[in-house]
Amino acid sequence: ISSCPFRPVYWLGNDTLRVSAALFLENRRRLCQGLKVKDGLVPKSVVLLQGGEQSQRYCTDTDVVFRQESFFHWAFGVTEADCFGAIDVDTGKSILFVPKLPESYATWMGEGQNTDSGSICREASFEGISGYVYVAVICINMIHLYFRLVKTDMELEVLRYTNRISSDAHKMVMKNVTPGKKEYEMESLFQHYCYSKGGMRHTSYTCICGTGNNSSVLHYGHAGAPNNKTIEDGDMCLFDMGGEYYCYSSDITCSFPANGKFTADQKAIYEAVLKSSRAVMAALKPGVKWTDMHRLADRVHLEELVKIGILHGNVEDMLKVHLGSVFMPHGLGHLLGIDVHDVGGYPEGVERVDEPGLRSLRMGRLVEERMVLTVEPGIYFIDHLLDKALADPAQSCFINNEVLARFRGFGGVRIEDDIAVTANGMELLTCVPRTVEEIEAFMADSGKTFSPAASAEKA
Numbered sequence: 001i002s003s004c005p006f007r008p009v010y011w012l013g014n015d016t017l018r019v020s021a022a023l024f025l026e027n028r029r030r031l032c033q034g035l036k037v038k039d040g041l042v043p044k045s046v047v048l049l050q051g052g053e054q055s056q057r058y059c060t061d062t063d064v065v066f067r068q069e070s071f072f073h074w075a076f077g078v079t080e081a082d083c084f085g086a087i088d089v090d091t092g093k094s095i096l097f098v099p100k101l102p103e104s105y106a107t108w109m110g111e112g113q114n115t116d117s118g119s120i121c122r123e124a125s126f127e128g129i130s131g132y133v134y135v136a137v138i139c140i141n142m143i144h145l146y147f148r149l150v151k152t153d154m155e156l157e158v159l160r161y162t163n164r165i166s167s168d169a170h171k172m173v174m175k176n177v178t179p180g181k182k183e184y185e186m187e188s189l190f191q192h193y194c195y196s197k198g199g200m201r202h203t204s205y206t207c208i209c210g211t212g213n214n215s216s217v218l219h220y221g222h223a224g225a226p227n228n229k230t231i232e233d234g235d236m237c238l239f240d241m242g243g244e245y246y247c248y249s250s251d252i253t254c255s256f257p258a259n260g261k262f263t264a265d266q267k268a269i270y271e272a273v274l275k276s277s278r279a280v281m282a283a284l285k286p287g288v289k290w291t292d293m294h295r296l297a298d299r300v301h302l303e304e305l306v307k308i309g310i311l312h313g314n315v316e317d318m319l320k321v322h323l324g325s326v327f328m329p330h331g332l333g334h335l336l337g338i339d340v341h342d343v344g345g346y347p348e349g350v351e352r353v354d355e356p357g358l359r360s361l362r363m364g365r366l367v368e369e370r371m372v373l374t375v376e377p378g379i380y381f382i383d384h385l386l387d388k389a390l391a392d393p394a395q396s397c398f399i400n401n402e403v404l405a406r407f408r409g410f411g412g413v414r415i416e417d418d419i420a421v422t423a424n425g426m427e428l429l430t431c432v433p434r435t436v437e438e439i440e441a442f443m444a445d446s447g448k449t450f451s452p453a454a455s456a457e458k459a
Helices: 022-036 070-076 104-109 136-147 153-176 183-198 212-216 264-283 290-308 315-320 383-390 401-405 436-444
Strands: 046-050 084-088 094-097 208-211 236-241 252-257 372-375 378-380 412-414 417-421 426-428
Touching (some): 153 183, 153 436, 183 236, 252 264, 264 290, 264 378, 264 412, 264 436, 290 315
Antiparallel strands (some): 046 084
16 A cells, blocks of 8 residues: 555545545554564564454345444455455555455446455454464454554544534434434434435444433333334433444434423433533543543532432442442443444453442543543433332432432433543543533524534643
8 A cells, every 4th residue: 555656545425534544554554563562473474354244134135234343444444344454564564355256246236346454353264274373362452452542643533523423413313303203213313414414324333312211221222122212292312322434433422301491300410410521521631540530420420419309418428338320320431433332441450340330331441642432421210220229228328219209200311422532631522512501592493503612622
């Protein structure tokens, strides 16, 4: 690629982002540079990587829409299936091995043009590979635990794009939510916008479109609960959706009332979550512990729930009995990149904290510059967790059950933004209405646009 007279790009036309193949050339360069300083690397080493394979739906001849394996994509940016790629560590030169296709392929599937080269987390496998010595474990660990963790400028550009398109799609959905529509209609609108405006054929994960009590189901939208409820007047909506462009993800959650107007209780819970989100963002910078950020969110939630009247007593004592996990059982957020739950959160020597809430945290390491993370605090009213807490004297002594009863069936609120860690703080990638006032004004006026009032970068 370095001697190529033109600059190949991935581009789906119109206003979609042009992604230079130089992004993947730089990733391969970083990998080779890292391998060269590793102990145990033999001369003339070659990294051999296997791409994703095309699969079919069960026993039919219907193809599942292909999405490249993430490690392979990181190294080569190839969108086609069934490829292998090789990288000469000494020179950095790469070779892409494309499958030999029968002539009939061009009739049924098109000519099947390929672009660059490939990489994968499983070891490459083919007949005769046992005759070669290679450093698969070292290679994958290096990609897994560092190189995918820290984003290059070119990768950040793609992630900004995925966030911009997905933010715009969320705003379009907010304009179209009305009681009487189905949750899946909102999912469809989001997907349509991301694909038609942003060239995003894939979403980063199954869309979560929970309304009413469904908004307390953390991964709602799966086959057993397929976004099929009718949206009702008075419901809170929790829409967790993110588009994916060229395998780079976004992950955004917007919570708002279906009718565009917060009740007093909805406003109180929403503003409690927003306060914790902003407290975490204000504290984020290189060197902080991600586990401490989770604890900070828990503390803010408990303080606000005391003000609302759901809880009473000393917040320090509540933290000791892990009361925060009753209302936020998931982790504060996770790494984001080629995978929506990106790799590298627990390197060797970093152990998962075995405590409620924290054991679900997908990253335990210190925050570093150029990481991309989600910040997604939430407060949920989940019956079985509430009942369990009320049955536990260590936790029930803090709960005002009469006030809590008012929130049974409320559902939940999650506010999820994607951020990039800078040298002194963070850059907010997501751009959607966040305050109660912004949301109500935006939903009330079909012609109203939204742009942030101030710079999203914190000094």
